[in-house]
Amino acid sequence: MSWRSTALYYRMLNEMSEARHGSLENTASIVVTLPFAPLVAAMERGDSDAVSSRIAEAASQLEAAGAGCVLLTAFTAHFAVDVVRDAISIPLIDVGDALAQVCRDRKLDRVGMLGTTYTLESGHVAGRLAANGIEALLPEPKLATRVNAMIQGELTRGSLSETGGGIFDEAVDHLAGRGAQAVALACTELPLLLPRTSQVPLIDGVEAHVAFALSAMEKKA
Structure with a gap:
């Protein structure tokens, strides 16, 4: 917010x-x-x-x-x-229903998800995806913590470092390596990083x- x-x-x-x-x-x-x-x-x-x-x-x-x-x-x-x-x-x-609609439109059933640790741990967005037959892949805990620190420490304050961008890219690559067909940016600040090159499509949660x-x-x- x-x-x-x-x-x-x-x-x-x-x-x-x-x-x-x-x-x-x-x-x-x-x-x-x-x-x-x-x-x-x-x-x-x-x-x-x-x-x-x-x-x-x-x-x-x-x-x-x-x-x-x-x-x-x-x-x-x-x-x-x-x-x-x-x-x-x-x-x-x-917003979970909005992401589910994008996944259905693109025929995706295995999607990575990035966001704050609270969003990932609460399970609300992942649950809405699951209810629509879409599996949400989450980053491993240590990487999720680093992404969360980047969101809270940089993006919510209007800044982005090269290190922060690298953390984001690492997280996307990690999820793609686990079989994610795309990565959903389940955080209203993460789209502030776009446009960005990645090996799988990125779903802008705000746009969705x-x-x-x-x-x-x-x-x-």
Whole structure:
């Protein structure tokens, strides 16, 4: 939920809307930005319930303001989707379902996944993929920890070192070596590294989420 990932979502949402519907046809949207530091502190002390409650409160604000659906612009925050869904009556567009749709469209059934250690350990996104018949391959723990440190220490702060990029490339190669047909970037900051050369296709999780949400809105309309 760093503001950088929210900015990426906002830009991509409107660029994709104009690409689909024409110049100046941006999407009407409402954004609630939560201060990131208190959420990180709560997660670090193990108080995920407090984080879930705050996210659900923000979702309720969006519904009250007239939103027709809700997106959480953070993969890690998807551990709170059940609490959020209980707090609102409008749809929550799940990023795991969005990635599953991309995998189905590309006929992929064995996909590597990179993200924060919390996203990988919580199993929410991998579970949504599994429910759609798609196996999610995760990096080995030590490598996952290094990727997590790169995300938290660099990308959420708007920077990227050559070492950090090397860690990302190593993780992608590792998953490809285990048989991944593609690697899903299950983190809203990881697409900030793109474009990037790799031996298997990279699935931009933000792009997938935005496209899935726009399609859902268009069907509803």
